[in-house]
Amino acid sequence: MTDTSDLAARAAALMPEVIERLEALVRIPSVAFPGFDPAPVHEMGQAVVDLFTAAGATDVALLDVPDGYPCVYADLPGPEGSPTVLLYAHYDVQPAPKEQGWTSEPFEPVTKDDGRIYGRGAADDKSGLVMHYGTLKLLGPDRPCRIKLLVEGEEETISHLEAFVEANPERFAADAYVIGDIGPQEVGKPGLTTALRGDVACTVTVRTLANPVHSGLFGGAAPDALTAMIRILDTLHDEHGDTVFPGVDGVGASWPGAEMDEQVYRDGSAILPGVEFLGTGSLSDRLWAKPSVTVLGMDVPNTQEASNVLLPQVTAKLSMRIVPGSDGEGQLEALMTHLRSQRPWNVEVEVERVKVGHAFAVDESHPAIVAAEGALEEAYGAPVELIGSGASIPLVASLQKVSPGAAIILWGAEDTAKARIHASDESVDPKEIERMIVAQTRFIQKLAAR
Known part of the structure; x- marks a missing residue:
């Protein structure tokens, strides 16, 4: 049995627990926009601490971010001389007003006939949280490299995390940053994002x-x-x-x-139907x-x-x-x-x-990017598409300042076709989370082996 097939079997066995934890997170209305109740946002921050502690992470803590909501952080040791991988996601979500046209309660997760889990944040970005959870569970205590966790609480609004990261470069330095807050074009079709429009x-x-x-x-x-x-x-x-x-x-x-x-x-x-596309090309x-x-x-x-x-x-x-x-x-x-x-x-x-x-473009020749592409192909059993995104993830520019030579891996379970992030009936396909847990775990193994 290959490393990937073994990981796939273990990930499949873990999925009932992953789904249960995702549903619990979706029930917390962690909207960090000004004017919204801050209590659920703080509740969500603690829930993320509990999530990663349950995954075997030690000393997971909430760090105060000046003028903003706290971020979740952990620094998990690995073998001496091994690379450092930082896993990023965010725990806040967009508002979910009724006038958006929801067909189910946005903060009560429900699995519909298509097998997808519906609810605000189910994809963006609580899928990223459980993806990191599953990765830590599969790696176990004998991690092949040092792993840092960074989860912010106000990515969807005016974030204060960038300045905090830049003011503490040693804490957030890494050889590779994994941004689990994006996804492929379609479920089952692996995509690695190599550019972000700012x-x-x-x-x-x-x-x-x-x-x-x-x-x-x-x-x-x-x-x-x-x-x-x-x-x-x-x-x-x-x-x-x-x-x-x-x-x-x-x-x-x-x-x-x-x-x-x-x-x-x-x-x-x-x-x-009948409405034309904007632009040319x-x-x-x-x-x-x-x-x-x-x-x-x-x-x-x-x-x-x-x-x-x-x-x-x-x-x-x-x-x-x-x-x-x-x-x-x-x-x-x-x-x-x-x-x-x-x-x-x-x-x-x-x-x-x-x-x-700021906009961002990946150096596709970076060894970590090559490892990520290989891990995706193994996990999906299909060629990887190199895609872009119109989304903007402001923290990426700060991470580049902290570690200029590090790779930025942009992926996740938020498929373009059906996830409907920021809109009504946001959803995620559990099979995509499962595949991404395998890919992410395999990526860390490959990077450590280099």
Whole structure:
């Protein structure tokens, strides 16, 4: 029996316990957004400490993160001279408002006819927590290398962990970082993410009047702020839907790895029949290699509250996914400069920074990346796709600062096709968790053997 087949058998035997623990974690509504009850977030932090203690980890602790929720940390020794692998996940989740259209209670996990486990955080990222749990259980006390655990409590909101990590480089140094907070295109189709688009964000406020005025008496000459805002936002895309403005990187870029499966994308994006895709180039180009700007929200009256007045002020929040290899600070400044320059009818425009999440690209020749790809192929029994992601994981940039020569392994059980992370009816396939426990364990064995 090979190492991988033995691991697969042990992982299968462990899965009833893994599922039970996942369901217990999903029941904790650990939303770390401002305005939400902090008690469940703290409860979840302790639950993660208990989870890894049950997996055999010693001295698992909650570390205070200045201005934020605590992170879970452990440093598990291995043989002298062995490499250090840090396993990362997060224990907070997105909100789950009823208006999203949930067909079951978001914080009461349920296994439906398709075999998937439904509930907020079931995939993002409590699947990552039990994946790490299963890995520690399979490795047992005789770990082949030193393993560190790092689980944060506010990845879904404005995280304070990056500054804490950078201020404590020795504590978080490693030879390889495993980010268990992403996934393949489809269940059973192994994917290793080799690039992340970064995420920069700002707000833009347009002012035209000192106060609201009657649209019948004054409309037609006095500009309303919403019309001006629409004109400004329209300058961010060309006629094809590509994000194009002065200073933005990657307009004509192409993706060198695997192709995004169009049916997977259509199913996952829930795009309506007949609605056309934005932009030009392949789907992989548009999703993983080119920039894209999105209007996330706008402060305007809803239709029920709307009255016959010209709006004097409107604020919009924008997010732009930036291409791998680009400078996050520079790209945010280019976006903000462009917005400030757009002043139809000489309206007042104010632009404010929100955040910078840096883009990331993997060195595919790194021995740890080669080991990870080999471990995935063994666990799945199929060729590995090298894919990208439009997601942004801000901590990656901080980990690179702490250990510049370390590898960053990006994988997990959050499949693009059906997981619906951040949306209603979020779910995870237990078989994907099982395969990833095998892959992750095998990766650690392979890396230690080098």
